[in-house]
Amino acid sequence: MALARWAAVVLAVAVVCSATSAVDGGKPLATDAAEPPSSLAEPIRLDSCTTISEPGRYVLASDIESRAETCIRIAADDAILDGAGRAVDGGTVRENATGVAVTGANVTVRNLSLSRWTFGIRYENAPDGVVRNVTVRRTVDGVTLASSPRSRVDGATVTSGFTGVSVVESDASAVTDSVTSRLLSSGVLVADSRRVVASNVTVVRSETGIALLGSRRGRVEDAVVRSTRTALLLVDSRANSVANVSLSNPGGTATVALSNATENRIVATNGDWTLLRERSRENRVTNATTRAPGR
Secondary structure, X not given: OHHHHHHHHHHHHHHHHHOXXXXXXXXXXXXOOOOOOOOOOOOEEEOOOEEEOOOXXXXXXXXXXXXXXXXEEEOOOOEEEEEEEEXXXXXXXXXXXXXXXXXXXXXXXXXXXXXXXXXXXXXXXOOOXXXXXXXXXXXXXXXXXXXXXXXXXXXXXXXXXXXXXXXXXXXXXXXXXXXXXXXXXXXXXXXXXXXOEEEEEEEEEEEEEEEEEOOEOOEEEXXXXXXXXXXXXXXXXXXXXXEEEEEEOOOOOEEEEEEOOEOOEEEXXXXXXXXXXXXXXXXXXXXXXXXXXXX
């Protein structure tokens, strides 16, 4: 699995880079998926785990606690699941358990809280999706877009897990207005994807803040990363832009680590940080504060 492979790389490179001292776009196509039209006067109310196999609007009528392998599966295209502020709780974290699994196209999941799953919300082969205003805690991987291009995560809060928001093999997607904290791996991870934007995101107290792994022509902008071992990590990544990002680490300088990374630009990035480089070239730092002695 691509996500598992990159998760190992994040941890390994972060440790190596923290001990190593060396120096060294177009806009995405992602847009909000249009909410599907529905002929139903009222949404269908859900009060237990289920599979959604027809398009339309669905709303949680109550909190759900379940130890099912997958609580809510959305296999239909053009569906909306509105959590109405309610929760889907796995009871205890179990291997390969998923709160909401989406395999349909143009599916929106919103206004929902999840806790104690392996995957909180996972889109797989589900293009043009939208995840909006969700909270995920005590879950291994909070929100995952896998092979789901042109999808968007907007207003996610993910705490106390392994990875916050992951975008894997999902070109032209976006992560916006989201906060992740207290994670053992990355706050925001973009892997094997092109033209992905991470905008107005905050990562606090995580092993790695924002990781671009095999990323091409992506953008990180208007972000805040605090109290991480590695603030920004670019591995096997090319032609990405990092702009207007604030980096800080109370225990010392924040770290921006590049490994086998080329033609990336770091612009107007402020704070007390240093640049580490391994097998990387033609990367540019402009209008940025840094302790790095070179580029």
